[in-house]
Amino acid sequence: xxxxxxxxxxxxxxxxxxxxxxxxxxxxxxxxxxxxxxxxxxxxxxxxxxxxxxxxxxxxxxxxxxxxxxxxxxxxxxxxxxxxxxxxxxxxxxxxxxxxxxxxxxxxxxxxxxxxxxxxxxxxxxxxxxxxxxxxxxxxxxxxxxxxxxxxxxxxxxxxxxxxxxxxxxxxxxxxxxxxxxxxxxxxxxxxxxxxxxxxxxxxxxxxxxxxxxxxxxxxxxxxxxxxxxxxxxxxxxxxxxxxxxxxxxxxxxxxxxxxxxxxxxxxxxxxxxxxxxxxxxxxxxxxxxxxxxxxxxxxxxxxxxxxxxxxxxxxxxxxxxxxxxxxxxxxxxxxxxxxxxxxxxxxxxxxx
Amino acid sequence: xxxxxxxxxxxxxxxxxxxxxxxxxxxxxxxxxxxxxxxxxxxxxxxxxxxxxxxxxxxxxxxxxxxxxxxxxxxxxxxxxxxxxxxxxxxxxxxxxxxxxxxxxxxxxxxxxxxxxxxxxxxxxxxxxxxxxxxxxxxxxxxxxxxxxxxxxxxxxxxxxxxxxxxxxxxxxxxxxxxxxxxxxxxxxxxxxxxxxxxxxxxxxxxxxxxxxxxxxxxxxxxxxxxxxxxxxxxxxxxxxxxxxxxxxx
Numbered sequence: 366x367x368x369x370x371x372x373x374x375x376x377x378x379x380x381x382x383x384x385x386x387x388x389x390x391x392x393x394x395x396x397x398x399x400x401x402x403x404x405x406x407x408x409x410x411x412x413x414x415x416x417x418x419x420x421x422x423x424x425x426x427x428x429x430x431x432x433x434x435x436x437x438x439x440x441x442x443x444x445x446x447x448x449x450x451x452x453x454x455x456x457x458x459x460x461x462x463x464x465x466x467x468x469x470x471x472x473x474x475x476x477x478x479x480x481x482x483x484x485x486x487x488x489x490x491x492x493x494x495x496x497x498x499x500x501x502x503x504x505x506x507x508x509x510x511x512x513x514x515x516x517x518x519x520x521x522x523x524x525x526x527x528x529x530x531x532x533x534x535x536x537x538x539x540x541x542x543x544x545x546x547x548x549x550x551x552x553x554x555x556x557x558x559x560x561x562x563x564x565x566x567x568x569x570x571x572x573x574x575x576x577x578x579x580x581x582x583x584x585x586x587x588x589x590x591x592x593x594x595x596x597x598x599x600x601x602x603x604x605x606x607x608x609x610x611x612x613x614x615x616x617x618x619x620x621x622x623x624x625x626x627x628x629x630x631x632x633x634x635x636x637x638x639x640x641x642x643x644x645x646x647x648x649x650x651x652x653x654x655x656x657x658x659x660x661x662x663x664x665x666x667x668x669x670x671x672x673x674x675x676x677x678x679x680x681x682x683x684x685x686x687x688x689x690x691x692x693x694x695x696x697x698x699x700x701x702x703x704x705x706x707x708x709x710x711x712x713x714x715x716x717x718x
Numbered sequence: 719x720x721x722x723x724x725x726x727x728x729x730x731x732x733x734x735x736x737x738x739x740x741x742x743x744x745x746x747x748x749x750x751x752x753x754x755x756x757x758x759x760x761x762x763x764x765x766x767x768x769x770x771x772x773x774x775x776x777x778x779x780x781x782x783x784x785x786x787x788x789x790x791x792x793x794x795x796x797x798x799x800x801x802x803x804x805x806x807x808x809x810x811x812x813x814x815x816x817x818x819x820x821x822x823x824x825x826x827x828x829x830x831x832x833x834x835x836x837x838x839x840x841x842x843x844x845x846x847x848x849x850x851x852x853x854x855x856x857x858x859x860x861x862x863x864x865x866x867x868x869x870x871x872x873x874x875x876x877x878x879x880x881x882x883x884x885x886x887x888x889x890x891x892x893x894x895x896x897x898x899x900x901x902x903x904x905x906x907x908x909x910x911x912x913x914x915x916x917x918x919x920x921x922x923x924x925x926x927x928x929x930x931x932x933x934x935x936x937x938x939x940x941x942x943x944x945x946x947x948x949x950x951x952x953x954x955x956x957x958x959x960x961x962x963x964x965x966x967x968x
Contacts, residue, residue, distance in 0.1 A: 388799055414798055418791070419824035426788035426821070430764075430795020433782045434803075438795070456785045561780035561796065563760035563803055570729075572774045574765075574783030 368543035373508045374399035376544045377441070377467055377531060378407070380515035383546055386437040386465070387413035390427040392420060392446060395479045396535035397469035400441045421446040425453030425466075432462040433573045435560030437519055441467035443535070444485050445476060447493075454528060455494025459575025461559075461590070463522035465515065466500070467531045469538035472698035480698025481535035483620060486675035489532055490649040497587050499594055501529040501601075502648040504619040508542035514646075516549040521601060523554045525593050532648060534671065536621045536700060598650035605644040606655075608634065612641030614713050615659055617680050618669040619645050622701065626669050629706035636707075638714045648676070653683040660687035665713050669706055670694045725749035727758045731775045738931035738938025740895045741769060741837065745776055747895075747905045748808070748835055751912050752779065761804040762796050764789040768810035769843040787818025790825035793832045804915060806833040812842045815851040815875045822881065829886025829920035833911040836877060839928040840949060847933030851875045854952055859933070874952065878925050882959035888920035890959040894927040894950060896942045907957075919961055927953060 371379065378400045381389070389404040404415035418424035424440050431438040442450060447468045457464060470485050472478040489502045501521050505511040511533060518529040561571050577583035605623075608630055609615060618626040623644040633640035643659060645652050660666070665688055668677045674692035681690045693709045695701045724730075727749035735741045752758050761779035765771055767786035774781035784792040789807035797805045814822050814836050825832065841859055842848040848861040852874050856865040866874075882890045889911055893904035904926055911922030927949050931941040957963070 388795075390795065416794075416798065419820050422788065423791040423794075423821055423824065426785060426791035427795035427798070429784070429788075430782065430792035430797075431799040432795070433792070434762075434796055434799040436799040438799070452785055453788070460783075561762045561782055562800055563762065563780055564758070564778075566759035570778050571780045572783070573781070574774055576771060576783055 368545045370541055371508060371544050372399050372539060372541050373511045373533060374469060374538040375403045376508045376512040377515045377533075378403035380512040380546060381439045381465065381519070382407060382411060382413065384437065384516045384519040386439050386519060387411065388431045388436055388438040389413070389415040390418050390424040390431070390438070390440050392418050392424050392442065394443045394446045396471055396538050397441050397443045397467065399538070400467060400469070421449035422453065425450040425457070428464050429453055429457050429460070429462060432457065432464045433460070433561045435557035435562065439465040439467065441469065443469045443471050444473050444482070447485060447488070451488075451494040454500065455496050455498065456575050457528050458494065458498040458500065459496060460573050461526040462528070462573065463526055464528050465518045465522055465531065466528055467533065470532070470534040472696065478698040479535065481537075481621060481671060481700060482696065482698055483534055483622060483671040484675070484696060486648065486670065486672060489530055490651065490679070493530075498590065499649050500527055501525065501597065502532050503529065504532045504646060504648050505537065506620055506623045506644065508537070508540065508544045511537060512544050512546055513549065520552045520554065524552065525597050527590070527593070532620065534621055594650065601647060602650050602652045603646035604652040604655055605646060607642040607644065609641035609643060609659065611639055612662070613639040613664045614667060614710055615641050615643050615663045616667045616669055616706065616710070617643045617645070617656070617676070619648060619676070622669050622671055625701055625703050626706050628703035629710060632703060632707050633710045636711070638710055640710050651679045651683065656680060656683035657685060657687070660684040663688060666690040667709055667713060668692050669701065671700065672696050725753045727752035727778050729776055729778050733776065734772055735769070736932040738929060738941055739769075740928040743895045743901060744835065744837055744904070744926050744928065745773070747901070747908050748806070749777065750905060751909045754909065755912055755916070757804045757912075760802065761806070764793045764796070764805070764807040766807070766809040766813040768813050770808055770810060770837065771844065773808045787813050787816070788821055789813065790818065790821040790830070790832070790834065794825060794828070794830050797830055797832055801831070804912065806835060806912070808835045809837070810843070811836070811838045811840065811850045811852040815877050822877070823884065826881045826884040826887045826921045826923070829888070831915050831918050832921060833915050834921065834923040835908065836923055836925045837928045838877070838925055838953065839930040840874070841930050841933050843930050843933055852877075854948055876953060878923070878958040881923055886920045887923065887959050888961045889914045889922040890925070891957045892925040892927065892953055892955050894945065894955055896927070896945050900955070914962070925953070927955075
């Protein structure tokens with residue numbers, strides 16, 4: 366198929382429609398608005414619905430309702446809006462419902478700014494809502510990957526019965542790149558016999574809820590869900606390795622920051638520094654095992670993010686103190702330059718062991 | 719010979735409600751209407767957070783338990799995904815008129831074809847008797863221990879009057895279940911609400927004045943009296959919006 370030149374936000378929307386999603390519930394917020402607008406324009410053309418809710422809170426609860434019927438459904442927002450959705454996301458986790466949530470991040474805390482950031486890493490991977498639970502977090506680094514991972518996100522959500530987040534940022538959302546909506550491998554999806562679409566007089570009533578008055582009963586559901594997280598980690602962990610075969614210094618970065626880091630790695634190699642890049646594509650589950658193996662070969666890790674050091678802790682845990690892990694980041698909407706990352710690599714290479 | 723029976727739309731699960739609480743009556747009325755309309759197999763109900771949170775165990779149709787106040791948004795998601803379903807929410811006053819006010823107003827503004835059963839007992843029951851948005855001025859609760867004072871806690875909200883101003887609301891009626899006559903009328907209103915939904919006329923909301931003997935600190939009998947003497951005075955019964963009547967008058 367011919368490639369199309371699209372903004373990242375639009376590519377996610379188009380990929381969702383192509384994945385069979387016919388329901389979008391959202392609320393306008395910069396820098397994800399193109400996604401809502403694309404849905405508003407194109408959903409009606411394919412018999413779908415794009416509904417602007419009265420709030421982020423209402424939007425995520427509309428997602429909860431639609432997901433309860435077994436329908437593929439998506440919502441999108443940016444950082445402050447995701448915070449508002451977090452209550453609903455917790456209920457969706459607790460109710461074992463599949464859906465796709467997009468976070469086109471901007472700087473924070475508070476109203477923050479509208480420039481790209483990765484400062485919601487901890488929120489997305491550790492605590493999107495109250496309670497003992499996680500969601501799947503996918504971090505694309507290009508418009509092409511935003512499309513591919515959106516298709517994948519719907520399948521993962523359906524298979525593991527949990528929300529899946531496309532974890533992007535304002536830069537990826539706004540930038541235009543060619544994208545090919547290539548056929549994605551068709552995965553076998555489980556039947557949604559839990560869905561609330563009326564009993565049809567053929568079965569006992571289905572109940573979708575997250576309330577358990579007996580602590581043991583609640584514990585059982587949480588433990589069962591963590592079994593699914595375990596399977597998810599075993600089967601679905603994704604990452605990219607770049608120039609790592611003989612690397613002494615491994616940069617760890619995801620999303621747009623990985624693109625910047627890749628340039629820095631290439632430039633470092635030109636200067637004789639044996640650098641490489643490890644790019645987690647799934648942030649939850651985090652690629653702990655491959656990073657741990659990598660620690661046996663490299664001398665030092667440089668974790669680069671658009672925040673003050675959030676993934677840093679996951680890298681440290683994965684590396685198990687085998688090698689030093691140093692953070693470099695810019696925050697508040699400031700994008701690090703390849704030169705800045707290279708400077709950090711030079712420091713590492715020139716510094717004391 | 720007809721034997722008095724439990725409606726099919728109710729499960730065999732015993733209600734957890736306190737003695738004298740009128741939730742049981744209201745559950746039964748909703749279930750009778752579902753039976754009479756023959757829609758149990760294509761109905762999805764949304765339970766709230768509050769005393770009626772376990773409504774999902776009591777109705778025989780598919781049920782979803784919504785976050786506090788969000789039932790109208792959840793119902794919107796269900797109805798938009800499956801417009802052929804009959805969808806109702808069952809909500810208390812804290813759920814609908816405090817934390818979920820925005821969802822209530824906008825589900826009305828959009829004119830979603832769903833039915834809201836709004837149970838107003840002027841108090842938070844599940845958490846043990848705190849002040850509700852519909853608590854009357856002067857009414858003593860655990861968080862208005864000196865009586866609700868206008869200057870401090872503000873005024874009680876009249877929901878039917880408020881939502882009847884919204885163009886998407888097809889039907890809004892306030893009923894009570896304090897006596898046989900009113901119970902029968904409440905059922906009529908609930909049935910009319912469900913029928914309006916089937917006719918795709920927009921949002922139907924039935925506000926049911928209900929008792930909370932436990933948290934009002936009254937016997938079931940005295941609670942009924944208190945409802946009549948105080949609640950109905952502030953929350954007059956009647957039809958606040960009916961688009962079919964408006965059409966008939968044209």
